Amino acid sequence: xxxxxxxxxxxxxxKMLAKLGKLPAGDQAEASTESEMxxxxxxxxxxxxxxxxxxKMLAKLGKLPxxxxxxxxxxxxAAPARKTPTAAKSTATGEVHPLVSGKIKRSVKPKLxxxxxxxxWLSLAFGWLAFLLGGIPAFATMILxxxxxxxxFEPPQSFKAxxxxxxxxxxxxxxxxxKYGVWIGRTDKYIYALSTVCTHLGCTPNWLSxxxxxxxxxxxxxxxxxxxxxEGPAPRPLERHWIGLADDGQIIVDKNIKFQREKxxxxxxxxxxxxx
Amino acid sequence: MRKRQAKRPGIFQQIGQSVGNNVIVRSxxxxxxxxxxxxxxxxxxxxLNNVFLHLHPVRLPxxxxxxxxxxxxxxxxxxxxLVLTITGILLMFYYRPTAEHAYMDMVDIGEQxxxxxxxxxxxxxxxxxxxxxxxHMFRVFMTGSYKPPRxxxxxxxVILLTLTLLLSFTGYLLPWDQLAIWAITVxxxxxxxxxxxxxxxxxATLMQIGDVKxxxxxxxxxxxxxxxxxxxEATLLxxxxxxxxxxxxxxxxxxxxxxxxxxKDGGISGPT
Amino acid sequence: MDFIKDVINRVTDPTISFTFLLAVFFVIFPPNNLLLRxxxxxxxxxxxxxxxAIIFFGLLTIFMIFGVTSDETxxxxxxxxxxxxxxxxxxxVPFLLWVCMKQGLANDARTLNNEKPEEYSDPDDLDSQILxxxxxxxxxxxxxxxxxxxxxxxGVLLKxxxxxxxxxxxxxxxxxxxxxxxxxxxxxxYFDPWLAGVVFPTLIIVGLMAIPYIDLNKKxxxxxxxxxxxxEISIFLFGxxxxxxxxxxxxxxxxxxxxxxxxxxxxxDVHKVLVLNNINLxxxxxxxxGNQALPQNILLRELPGFxxxxxxxxxxxxxxxxxxxxSYVDKLGLVRYSVFVILxxxxxxxxxxxxxxxxxxxxxxxxxxxxxxxx
Numbered sequence: 001x002x003x004x005x006x007x008x009x010x011x012x013x014x015k016m017l018a019k020l021g022k023l024p025a026g027d028q029a030e031a032s033t034e035s036e037m038x039x040x041x042x043x044x045x046x047x048x049x050x051x052x053x054x055x056k057m058l059a060k061l062g063k064l065p066x067x068x069x070x071x072x073x074x075x076x077x078a079a080p081a082r083k084t085p086t087a088a089k090s091t092a093t094g095e096v097h098p099l100v101s102g103k104i105k106r107s108v109k110p111k112l113x114x115x116x117x118x119x120x121w122l123s124l125a126f127g128w129l130a131f132l133l134g135g136i137p138a139f140a141t142m143i144l145x146x147x148x149x150x151x152x153f154e155p156p157q158s159f160k161a162x163x164x165x166x167x168x169x170x171x172x173x174x175x176x177x178x179k180y181g182v183w184i185g186r187t188d189k190y191i192y193a194l195s196t197v198c199t200h201l202g203c204t205p206n207w208l209s210x211x212x213x214x215x216x217x218x219x220x221x222x223x224x225x226x227x228x229x230x231e232g233p234a235p236r237p238l239e240r241h242w243i244g245l246a247d248d249g250q251i252i253v254d255k256n257i258k259f260q261r262e263k264x265x266x267x268x269x270x271x272x273x274x275x276x
Numbered sequence: 277m278r279k280r281q282a283k284r285p286g287i288f289q290q291i292g293q294s295v296g297n298n299v300i301v302r303s304x305x306x307x308x309x310x311x312x313x314x315x316x317x318x319x320x321x322x323x324l325n326n327v328f329l330h331l332h333p334v335r336l337p338x339x340x341x342x343x344x345x346x347x348x349x350x351x352x353x354x355x356x357x358l359v360l361t362i363t364g365i366l367l368m369f370y371y372r373p374t375a376e377h378a379y380m381d382m383v384d385i386g387e388q389x390x391x392x393x394x395x396x397x398x399x400x401x402x403x404x405x406x407x408x409x410x411x412h413m414f415r416v417f418m419t420g421s422y423k424p425p426r427x428x429x430x431x432x433x434v435i436l437l438t439l440t441l442l443l444s445f446t447g448y449l450l451p452w453d454q455l456a457i458w459a460i461t462v463x464x465x466x467x468x469x470x471x472x473x474x475x476x477x478x479x480a481t482l483m484q485i486g487d488v489k490x491x492x493x494x495x496x497x498x499x500x501x502x503x504x505x506x507x508x509e510a511t512l513l514x515x516x517x518x519x520x521x522x523x524x525x526x527x528x529x530x531x532x533x534x535x536x537x538x539x540k541d542g543g544i545s546g547p548t
Numbered sequence: 549m550d551f552i553k554d555v556i557n558r559v560t561d562p563t564i565s566f567t568f569l570l571a572v573f574f575v576i577f578p579p580n581n582l583l584l585r586x587x588x589x590x591x592x593x594x595x596x597x598x599x600x601a602i603i604f605f606g607l608l609t610i611f612m613i614f615g616v617t618s619d620e621t622x623x624x625x626x627x628x629x630x631x632x633x634x635x636x637x638x639x640x641v642p643f644l645l646w647v648c649m650k651q652g653l654a655n656d657a658r659t660l661n662n663e664k665p666e667e668y669s670d671p672d673d674l675d676s677q678i679l680x681x682x683x684x685x686x687x688x689x690x691x692x693x694x695x696x697x698x699x700x701x702x703g704v705l706l707k708x709x710x711x712x713x714x715x716x717x718x719x720x721x722x723x724x725x726x727x728x729x730x731x732x733x734x735x736x737x738y739f740d741p742w743l744a745g746v747v748f749p750t751l752i753i754v755g756l757m758a759i760p761y762i763d764l765n766k767k768x769x770x771x772x773x774x775x776x777x778x779x780e781i782s783i784f785l786f787g788x789x790x791x792x793x794x795x796x797x798x799x800x801x802x803x804x805x806x807x808x809x810x811x812x813x814x815x816x817d818v819h820k821v822l823v824l825n826n827i828n829l830x831x832x833x834x835x836x837x838g839n840q841a842l843p844q845n846i847l848l849r850e851l852p853g854f855x856x857x858x859x860x861x862x863x864x865x866x867x868x869x870x871x872x873x874x875s876y877v878d879k880l881g882l883v884r885y886s887v888f889v890i891l892x893x894x895x896x897x898x899x900x901x902x903x904x905x906x907x908x909x910x911x912x913x914x915x916x917x918x919x920x921x922x923x
Binding site: 311314316332333334339340341352379382396400406407414418421437441452453455458465478480507546548 | 633641647652667668669674679683684685699708709710711714723727733736740745746747756763766771773920
């Protein structure tokens, strides 16, 4: 977090950090006054525009002058009493609705009724259709997008792996397996960095030096020293990572870039480090 | 029973009778009286008046209470679900789903908490639930009970079976031990190979607009499960939430449908 | 003693035990009248009598006791706390199967005599019906109490296992899925993850859901029976016992380090070497038979695979419709039949692929790792 540039931070993040005391004093002061101002002015907002319930709550908390005339009450009382449907009324008084009792027959004005019903039905269908076609996909997209965060907090992907002559020809070095998930191998011509992730289902294979192969404990995939698969269910060879030399002569491995043999990438530059 | 009652009620029966007819008890259990003394009508009312019992009908055909017909497996599936809910809630008091704490909290639940067999009951109960759901399905198939009119309830049952397995699978990660992390690694990496949706699945290379890849290691089916490219702390949190809230919420909805449909489709199956 | 162990180790090897299962299964659960007659001739219906059960469970128990007392590998696997449900499965599934079949055969006999099944009670006769309170409530109470007692005793006796803290760099050997997913893990040995991990599980779920809509047989609804629904029961049991429960047991007891196969009495040796030089159909066709290099064009290279898979999924249904499953087309109609036959063929794909692996060392029928399309 501390490495991040303060300038580039979003205002809200800066404000929060200032509160936690994690910003240098100058910035902190600025940020804190900003936040204080926000608290005094913005937080309460325009009283007139507030919803009645919010105003009531604020009054309770003592943040509003209590003698302020409440707007909601008169409007509530002024509102006409809810009309009770005639049907309910008539049943309450013991009368039977004419339609039910058969005094009015349904066939009197069939055309008009049909039209009304159809319009209601159409708009209802249209509403539902709009909801189904628009609302649900939109909501699903929102949920889906929510599942993919913008920033991943994962360990650094590139590292220095000592000097090329540290490695013996024909051996697999497991020093960086634990921390970075990389094996480093050396042949008489080059040095290469192999990913420790099995191409079948992502288990970590074991290096069996006696049999000179990688063997995955999950489903028995086997890979040769070079990373090429030869037994079990693994569909393709292990991946290799970008490998190069730093200015100080050390090896750099960058896991962000990978090379796949079945795509012919093991021939490309930096998929191996020529070293004899 | 009726004969004995006619003879002369004993002292316990009298006490029971007056308890059953007490004003407060009567307000809770409307049927009144002592259940052992209930006559046929009261027994029916006792079931009808109780919100839990009225999941059942009042009367049943004879074979419905025979263990050799039902094996009790449906009921036991529900019961183990309740046990798992209760023990699960208790376990949540002591468990923090973070890479730092999860494992040690597991150790502490076993060693520091009095009567610490909650985790044991939760784990073995989960095994038992998977088993009883399977066997329930087995029984329903063997008696042909999925046939009309119960076709749809069978479908709901299959959904419940799937959800049960998913619940157990998400719970598998929470101890944060070797068993957990590797079972989940293998399981979630299968998502990587989903057709079109996983970045190593067939058709993934087609999911591309111009130069923009829609499906890549940080945006595919496996990523949704893992919340990262590897099983890590974010995965733990995601699985924890799914295990404790998400999936139980869904399974309870389907359970309600399942039970309701058992009644609506004519109660327990039987020959006609 | 060692001789017996050796024999058992050999016999349990999937190539032998699964072949045996396949050979015997459809005689024990005959899907048609021909096999039913064979079943009766061999007297296999005696399996579902009391004597059959006593003999079966006696043998099973003797085997377990023999294993636990005499072999260390077997003991460690059997007594692993997480394997308790599978040992339970070993007993409870055959037992319940026996319960089904016994009642089923009894009901079949009644149907032959034009009697109603045993479960039948007259719906109009109110006195023959039972009140939920107290009869059902008692049964439920007893079941709940028993279940609670079992859980508590189980919980007190066996600690919930907790292994080493999670370490992403070090896979334990072997790494096993949860026991109920071991069937999937076994499938993953023979199929590419997109099939074994995604398509087949989906098909299993969809296939299960489809059962009531495909099975139009109205008989056998609400009581145990066998003769009235031979084919349904046979197919279902093959999927459930042969391809799921068997795989769970195989995955638990017989898969060891590096996911190699180990007999139940074989020591788990990390360095056991099995030669598994698998080849793809394209290599088999072009290189071994055709004696030439693999064609550069992917489509041409994988042509034999496309032909085989296409034939399996398109020509096979038509062929079956004309021959073995002719009556099904008439009964089910074309749409239902198509769904049914595709589900059936995907179920059969697993044993077929297993045999191809064992006999030809075949890895993939279609192998296009460039586009992650391996079948």
